[in-house]
Amino acid sequence: MATFQAGLLLQKQLKDLYKNPVDGFSAGLLNEDNVFEWRVTIIGPPDTLYDGGFFNAVMLFPTNYPLSPPVVRFVSEMWHPNVYPDGRVCISILHPPGDDPNGYELASERWSPVHTVESIVLSIISMLSSPNDESPANVEAAKMWREQRDEFRKRVSRCVRKSQEMS
Amino acid sequence: MDFDDDYYSGGEEEDQMLYTDDDTDAEDFDFIDNASDSSELALSNRHHVRNYTVLSESDIRQRQEDDITKISTVLSISKVAASILLRHYNWNVGKIHDEWFADEEKVRSTVGLLENPVMEYKDASEATCGICFDTYPSGEMLDAGCGHPFCSSCWAGYVSIAINDGPGCLLLRCPDPSCCAAVGQDMINLLASGEEKEKYCGYFTRSYIEDNRKTKWCPAPGCDYAVDFCGGRGGGGGYDVTCHCSCSFCWNCTEEAHRPVDCDTVAKWILKNCAESENMNWILANSKPCPKCKRPIEKNQGCMHMTCTPPCKYEFCWLCLGPWTDHGQTTGGFYACNRYEEAKADKEFQEAEQQREIIKNSLERYYHYYERWATNQSSRQKALADLQQMQTVHLEKLSDLQCQPESQLKFITEAWLQIVECRRVLKWTYAYGYYLPEEEKAKREFFEYLQGEAEAALERLHQCAEKELEVYLNVKDPETDFNCFRTKLSGLTSVTKTFFENLVKALENGLSDVNAHAASN
Numbered sequence: 001m002a003t004f005q006a007g008l009l010l011q012k013q014l015k016d017l018y019k020n021p022v023d024g025f026s027a028g029l030l031n032e033d034n035v036f037e038w039r040v041t042i043i044g045p046p047d048t049l050y051d052g053g054f055f056n057a058v059m060l061f062p063t064n065y066p067l068s069p070p071v072v073r074f075v076s077e078m079w080h081p082n083v084y085p086d087g088r089v090c091i092s093i094l095h096p097p098g099d100d101p102n103g104y105e106l107a108s109e110r111w112s113p114v115h116t117v118e119s120i121v122l123s124i125i126s127m128l129s130s131p132n133d134e135s136p137a138n139v140e141a142a143k144m145w146r147e148q149r150d151e152f153r154k155r156v157s158r159c160v161r162k163s164q165e166m167s
Numbered sequence: 168m169d170f171d172d173d174y175y176s177g178g179e180e181e182d183q184m185l186y187t188d189d190d191t192d193a194e195d196f197d198f199i200d201n202a203s204d205s206s207e208l209a210l211s212n213r214h215h216v217r218n219y220t221v222l223s224e225s226d227i228r229q230r231q232e233d234d235i236t237k238i239s240t241v242l243s244i245s246k247v248a249a250s251i252l253l254r255h256y257n258w259n260v261g262k263i264h265d266e267w268f269a270d271e272e273k274v275r276s277t278v279g280l281l282e283n284p285v286m287e288y289k290d291a292s293e294a295t296c297g298i299c300f301d302t303y304p305s306g307e308m309l310d311a312g313c314g315h316p317f318c319s320s321c322w323a324g325y326v327s328i329a330i331n332d333g334p335g336c337l338l339l340r341c342p343d344p345s346c347c348a349a350v351g352q353d354m355i356n357l358l359a360s361g362e363e364k365e366k367y368c369g370y371f372t373r374s375y376i377e378d379n380r381k382t383k384w385c386p387a388p389g390c391d392y393a394v395d396f397c398g399g400r401g402g403g404g405g406y407d408v409t410c411h412c413s414c415s416f417c418w419n420c421t422e423e424a425h426r427p428v429d430c431d432t433v434a435k436w437i438l439k440n441c442a443e444s445e446n447m448n449w450i451l452a453n454s455k456p457c458p459k460c461k462r463p464i465e466k467n468q469g470c471m472h473m474t475c476t477p478p479c480k481y482e483f484c485w486l487c488l489g490p491w492t493d494h495g496q497t498t499g500g501f502y503a504c505n506r507y508e509e510a511k512a513d514k515e516f517q518e519a520e521q522q523r524e525i526i527k528n529s530l531e532r533y534y535h536y537y538e539r540w541a542t543n544q545s546s547r548q549k550a551l552a553d554l555q556q557m558q559t560v561h562l563e564k565l566s567d568l569q570c571q572p573e574s575q576l577k578f579i580t581e582a583w584l585q586i587v588e589c590r591r592v593l594k595w596t597y598a599y600g601y602y603l604p605e606e607e608k609a610k611r612e613f614f615e616y617l618q619g620e621a622e623a624a625l626e627r628l629h630q631c632a633e634k635e636l637e638v639y640l641n642v643k644d645p646e647t648d649f650n651c652f653r654t655k656l657s658g659l660t661s662v663t664k665t666f667f668e669n670l671v672k673a674l675e676n677g678l679s680d681v682n683a684h685a686a687s688n
Contacts, residue, residue, distance in 0.1 A: 005320075009299055066298055067324045093344075112344045113298045113325055 006065045010035045013117050025121045036061040038070075040121055044160060048129045049153055053160035057089070057124075059117065066113035069094045072124065076163045079155045081131045081142035090137035091127050093120065219408045219418065220395045222382070224372065227393060231375050234260055242267055247351035248280050254337050254371075255349075257378035279340055279349030284314030296321055297343060309357075311341040313348035323358045326350070330363045334370040386421045387414035394418060405675075406430075415591070427674035428595040436598040440537065457481060458488045536601040540594050546629075547590035553633070554583040561640060569639055569649045578653055582632045582660045589625045589667050593618075599674055610678045617673055621666040628659040 014035065017027050024045065030037040038059040044050030055078060061070040072094060074087040082090050092109040136142030144152040222230070231250075237260060239249035255278045256263045267274050275282060288294040294305045298321035308316035317325070321342075329336040339350040355367050376382045376393045385392045390412040406419040407426045415424035417433070425433045454463035459481035464473065472491055475481045482491035557579060566573045596618050603611055636656075639649055673680060 005299060012300055064324075064328075067328045109344075112342045113321060114342050114344065 006061065006063055007035050009066065010038075010061060010117075014038075017117065022118055022122075024125050027117055027121070030058060036063070036065075038117065040117075042121060042125060042128070044163075045125050045129045049156040050128045050160060053163040055159075055163050057087075059120070066115065068096055069111040069115070070120070072120065077159050079138075079141055079152070079159050080128065081133045081136040081138055081145050082127055083141075084137045088137070089124055089127070090135075091123055093123055218397055220397070221385075221408075221411050222376075222393045222395055223411070224391055227372055227375050231258075231372070234258060238263060244280070247353045250371075251280060251349045251351050252278055254374055254378070257380075258375055259379075276347065279311075279347040281312050281348050284310070284312065285346065286314040288314060288316045298325070309354070311346075311348040311350045311354060313341050313343070313346050315341050315343045315346055315348075317342060319358065322354075326355060326358045327360070327363055330355075330359060330367050334374065336367060337370055337374055383418060383421065385410035385412060385414055386416055387412050390414060424591065425595045425598075427592065427671040428599045432598055432602055433595070435602065436540075439533070455485070455488065458483050458490075533601065536597045540597040543590050543594035543597070547587055547594065550583060550586045550590055550629070554580070554587060557583060561636075565636075565640060568643055571649065578657045578660070579632070579636070582628065582656050585660050585664055586625065586629050586632060589621070589628075589663060592667055592671060593622060593625060596621075596670065596674065609681045613673070613678055613681045617666075617670045621663070621670045624659070624663040624666045628656075628663045631656055631659050 014027070014029065025040055025042045027038055027040045029035060030039045038061070040057050040059060042055045042057060044053035044055065053076075055074055055076040057072055057074045057076070059070045059072050062068045072089040074083060074089065078087060084090060093111055093115060095111060131142075131145055133142040133145055141152070141155075144155065231253075234253055235246050235249045238244070238252060239246045241264065242249070242252075244252075252263055252267075252274075253260070256266075263274075274280075288308065288310075289305050291305055293302050294308050294316040295302050296308070296318040297315055298317050301318065303318050305316070307319065309319055309322050310316050325342050326336075326339070329339045336355075340346065341348040341350065352367070352371075356364060359367060376384055381397065382393050382395045384390075385394060387410065390410060392410050392412060394408050394410060396406070396408065396418045405426045406417045407415060407424040408418045409415045409424075416422065417424055417426075417430060420430040420434065422430070422433050422437065428436075454465045456462065457464050457475045457479060460475060460479040462475070462479070464475065473483050473485050475483075483489060484491055484493075562573055562576050562579065565571065565576060565579075596614075600614065600618070603614060605611070635652060639652060
């Protein structure tokens with residue numbers, strides 16, 4: 001699939017999102033000239049520790065999107081077992097197809113070209129409400145989540161406050 | 168393991184010569200064919216019934232085809248569906264039958280063979296591709312039998328990424344994450360490029376060997392044969408198999424053939440060898456031996472004035488390894504190691520030192536066995552090379568010179584094959600010896616006796632095949648008759664064979680004769 005088609009597809013998704021915004025997040029381009037770099041603001045899902053936060057993230061799409069997944073990185077400070085300390089989001093649907101040669105992850109959990117910006121962000125929102133501490137990207141956060149829930153809660157609400165000040 | 172690499176890479180060509188298949192160059196290499204028959208006999212005569220089959224790539228494809236046909240006929244499904252099932256069940260035909268007839272629905276849904284599409288788009292004139300969201304005439308859309316429509320260019324990209332990712336493409340499913348429909352070979356043939364199709368077929372063939380518990384690839388580099396092992400664990404003859412490429416390996420652990428020693432001992436021994444050699448390398452690279460007690464010393468502080476640890480306590484200079492008394496001002500010497508002087512050869516400190524002995528002893532026991540193991544290994548490699556030289560050059564020459572038809576010279580090839588095999592066995596008996604507990608005195612003695620007898624016989628045979636044969640290669644009418652030589656070499660071959668058979672038998676019994684013997688005394 002050519003870069004040209006990837007660009008068209010992203011353009012189309014952008015237009016759709018402008019026309020029919022989805023609850024829970026807003027999306028746009030980082031820079032109007034480049035359709036491969038997106039900025040999304042995710043609203044902390046209600047009734048979770050992240051409630052009330054406005055978390056900014058960038059999505060970088062490869063030129064062979066949708067055959068390969070984008071990289072998603074939080075630019076707002078984030079404390080979560082499945083987010084690397086540098087902000088990169090680690091969820092199975094964003095793993096490039098080659099990462100799991102033995103097929104441990106179910107096909108339905110891995111990247112598939114049918115995923116869109118919308119389905120990716122919705123997965124991230126669901127990740128915020130239910131962390132997976134079995135294969136953590138941030139080991140310290142996962143340990144805190146498991147063993148010192150209070151401490152974890154404090155740490156997250158600090159992130160939430162910070163995200164409110166920034167926006 | 169360096170040895171293995173050397174052996175295999177060095178051995179490949181000659182081995183192919185040795186074991187030329189009947190269908191290639193049969194006329195030109197008639198005598199080699201004979202040799203290959205006898206060699207197979209010699210190398211595998213201990214398997215009274217061969218409990219394994221060597222499979223070529225075409226054999227594998229044939230077996231796959233047979234299995235696919237069987238499944239497709241019995242279950243009345245298409246061949247594409249049959250091959251999806253077989254891959255999913257690791258080519259286990261029996262298991263497919265059982266599960267399919269127990270619960271066809273369940274099998275279909277786990278494997279992804281849908282009976283009916285979950286959605287219909289063919290009735291409409293147009294459909295939207297689930298990947299690029301473009302609209303195409305329904306006739307141009309494809310699906311994996313599930314009815315999720317994608318355009319052919321998105322499909323091609325999807326398939327291509329999957330194939331280039333590796334063998335996982337054999338279990339490819341519909342791009343829709345909620346759908347489990349399997350993508351069969353028919354779709355691959357329709358969508359993939361020539362190169363990708365080839366890759367896919369390669370993975371498909373490999374899956375037959377790699378997913379099957381009873382088959383393994385021959386571990387020799389560059390060898391495309393696989394071995395199907397049908398013997399049971401206790402079926403006698405052990406796990407040793409010989410591939411058509413002449414590589415002998417243990418089917419169980421895929422190390423080189425190691426009868427009569429068991430796989431655990433071999434694994435321990437190999438690990439020990441790498442660990443020891445790494446230790447030695449590190450010591451050589453990072454330490455100097457104390458000039459007095461010879462213990463290796465690592466320098467971890469700045470100054471050149473070294474004091475060896477008690478009880479040695481020798482003080483010396485790190486740079487020149489000379490005594491510090493020559494360096495320090497307090498002892499009347501002066502520091503002069505900045506000057507280039509010819510290294511002083513100090514003979515005085517070469518006396519054997521108690522300390523040194525203690526450290527050496529534990530290593531020495533290991534080196535004793537390792538050295539003998541390694542020597543037999545290299546001796547075997549040399550014998551293989553000699554055997555090849557014999558078959559390609561010397562036999563013909565010998566036949567001319569001694570007026571013997573080549574068919575009458577088979578006994579020489581047999582002798583060499585026996586040597587090659589005996590060197591292998593002997594080599595492994597040294598690993599066995601290293602792990603035989605010191606306390607079991609009677610067993611040790613018996614083992615060393617048997618090993619000694621066998622080794623002596625082998626040396627006589629090797630000597631005769633190597634040195635005494637030379638005479639007949641150079642002189643037309645030697646003093647002793649060629650027929651005498653024939654009798655001697657054939658005799659030695661069979662004697663050696665018996666000695667080694669006894670040795671192998673005894674070790675495989677765990678030297679149990681000793682106990683019986685001790686009891687009767």
